[in-house]
Amino acid sequence: MFDTPSAHLLPSNPGSTTATIGAWRAEQLELRFRWQAQHMRAFITNSVWTFRCPRFGHPLGPVEPYATDLQRRLHRYLRPALQRATCRLVEDGLEAPSRQHDGLEVDSRAPIRVAVVAMGCAKNTVDAEVFLGDLSAKGFQIVSENEPADAIIVNTCTFIDEAKSESISAILEAAARKKSGTRALVVTGCMAQRYADELAKEIPEVDAVIGFAAYNQLAEQIQRLVRKQHRMEKQSTVQVGAVDVPFRPEYRRHRLGASHTAYLRVAEGCDHQCAFCAIPQWRGRFRSKPFDQLVEEAHHLVERQGVRELCLIAEDTNMYGMDRGPETPRLAELLRYFQRELVPRGLVWIRLLYCYPSYFSDDLIAAIAECPAVVRCIDIPLQHASDAVLQRMRRPLMSHTSALLNKLRQRIPNLKLRSTFISGTPGETARDHQQLVRFIQEMRFARAGFFSYSAEERTPMAEMEDQVPPQVQERRRDQLFSLQQTIQEQIAESLIGTEIDILIDRSEGGHLVGRTFMDAPDIDAVAYVLQNDWEPGSLVRARVVSTSGWDLLCVACPLP
Structure with missing residues (x-):
């Protein structure tokens, strides 16, 4: 859609509905x-x-x-x-x-x-x-x-x-x-x-x-x-x-997805000048939503609409508050407030999406580690792993990124990471691509999406020479897809025999369908719970008994 939900994300179960989708299409x-x-x-x-x-x-x-x-x-x-x-x-x-x-x-x-x-x-x-x-x-x-x-x-x-x-x-x-x-x-x-x-x-x-x-x-x-x-x-x-549209209350909504999960926009726009991206042209400069307004929306969603999972979003979610002066609450304060005030009122998960690979202050890392409701899977779109490509992209270099990821994993127990990457940007060589392949093999992201480079109007990369042919872009992207598919299957298999919390999304065919903490709504893997005794929005403890691709097959644990 991430954003990079607009990225090509791996389907949750690529083989089960191919024939039906093919005929419909x-x-x-x-x-x-x-x-x-x-x-x-x-x-x-x-x-x-x-x-x-x-x-x-x-x-x-x-x-x-x-x-x-x-x-x-x-x-x-x-x-x-x-x-x-x-x-x-x-x-x-x-x-x-x-x-x-x-x-x-x-x-x-x-x-x-x-x-x-x-x-x-x-x-x-x-x-x-x-x-x-x-x-x-x-x-x-x-x-x-x-x-x-x-x-x-x-x-x-x-x-x-x-x-x-x-x-x-x-x-x-x-x-x-x-x-x-x-x-x-x-x-x-x-x-x-x-x-x-x-x-x-x-x-x-x-x-x-x-x-x-x-x-x-x-x-x-x-x-x-x-x-x-x-x-x-x-x-x-x-x-x-x-x-640069002024903020307005965003809690009176006609929900398009499950009623127990909601996206909460904490900011709008972007101040970065990534060479491949045109989003600032139509979303404007970065601007944080006022803290009091954000808190009011969150209370309304949780207390009046029964939301159990809040997915925090922006172009740069972890930059929240930095544009409003040193006295303005930052993302760390927001997370602590939600943990303190909203978890007792029914909130179970807080999910961080679209975090830029900067702005992870020590205080923010500490807040993530100390707030149990903040899921231990952070979305950080990294885009590439070759310094030559990152420099042309105007993105943070690998020395910064590697240090950040290691720091996050050291300070936040059981942390998983998700990211998105672009293949085939102008000037990307076979060597650059192999660096990205090795990086993904080493980091073993819990979830990742990939898309081919798209030349966007009025962006520096659109005017660069050495544009990579589309067939080369797609071949490299498909290799990354295949690699990540193997990694996610291995992660799923490693969970067999363990117990894990499942947030139930719906009932389907006599069983329940939900998600683990690693899976964002609608775009990632799912977990099937064989019993059908809980309503959507319930957090169920279950034992993983098998896998289907990177989806999980589970049996609910007996209640204590």
């Missing part, structure tokens, strides 16, 4: 691309760019000079994603949806049904849950993304090329539903913030593009779009605003 792709064939013909012909699909042997190529810098940026960075989302064009496509509504009447007394297609990282999830909470409080009916809806919100991600392609595919799929009664298509999220004008121009089925600062106007926009009886062809509404 084949069916859905065929339907999607049949419509996209006609859809692309409908609006690409009026663009200053024309292209034909490489699948049929035709080269891409702009037919007119670029008119503006905006067009140049779209052609280089957004158009490739649009091309990939529609590359399987077929000639017998379905009729493309138009802006003109089919004339169906809308009952003005019925609540407006809104579905959201949620994409991207945990921070995007919080955004979606909060604005859906606003809509619900104002009388809108929130439905699942597969149910009939009057309006569809696609909450997009633009972290890397693959995320852009997936977001555009989701927008096109949502646009196709206008023929079956959906009246409004709204695009939000990072792609809306970053490429608002381009999206409005290039995908005319989009009715509104809404950036972070305008989320408080979503209700008004959707009401206007849905209730209006006859909508003739017009330009999309674009409301974006500044990236």
Whole structure:
């Protein structure tokens, strides 16, 4: 999604659902691309760019000079994603949806049904849950993304090329539903913030593009779009605003995941200048949420909504408070407060995600070690292990990282680590890659994700020479995947015969499915408990009896 949830994370059970997913995907792709064939013909012909699909042997190529810098940026960075989302064009496509509504009447007394297609990282999830909470409080009916809806919100991600392609595919799929009664298509999220004008121009089925600062106007926009009886062809509404959006309360949410686990955003934005990353361009400068506001949100989530696990998130979570002066509470104080005040009220786990490999003060390390509720698995995206690559990335060098990881493991008993890494950055040599391979073998991360380098607009690395060919990127990434898969399987097997706490997430097929302290929600391994005697959110002590890949098969321990 980490972020690096946007990274390619290892699936929790890669072999069990392959056939089902393959059949579903084949069916859905065929339907999607049949419509996209006609859809692309409908609006690409009026663009200053024309292209034909490489699948049929035709080269891409702009037919007119670029008119503006905006067009140049779209052609280089957004158009490739649009091309990939529609590359399987077929000639017998379905009729493309138009802006003109089919004339169906809308009952003005019925609540407006809104579905959201949620994409991207945990921070995007919080955004979606909060604005859906606003809509619900104002009388809108929130439905699942597969149910009939009057309006569809696609909450997009633009972290890397693959995320852009997936977001555009989701927008096109949502646009196709206008023929079956959906009246409004709204695009939000990072792609809306970053490429608002381009999206409005290039995908005319989009009715509104809404950036972070305008989320408080979503209700008004959707009401206007849905209730209006006859909508003739017009330009999309674009409301974006500044990236440095003031903090607001984020406890009134429509939850998109399990009710017993929640992401708690402690800060927003980033002050680092990593050469590969464009996030500061649309998330702004780093700014910590006020301590009192954060505490109020946490109390509300735990005491009123029954949250048992808080996952602390930001672009740089462990930098919390450092931008507000020396007297401001830091992350260590926040952890101690949660341990002291919220654990007696039902909180069992505090999870640290997105920690930068700096800012681990002695006080923070001590707080992690002394607070039992802080899970002993810290997420620290390291990106690489070669100093040559790290220097080009503008990231901390290995002398700092190695010393930090050793210090953490020495001072925090039973600590496990998770991380993410990028393969194939400009100038990465085979020797650089082998250094990363050896580092992963030596460190034996409990969980790790990998993704291929993606050239991002207005970043130094996008302009560097010695770009690594995509096939080399993918080969190196796959090698890292395979290595980490073996490590995680070995870690799982080493737990056989031991007892471990499992946080129950759901009941499925007569047994329980949960997670160990090493596993973040939705993206990591799972633990199956053969009994079915506990509700979601329960913390169950269980004995590991077997494994399936890196998933665990457990039997609950008898109650004392």
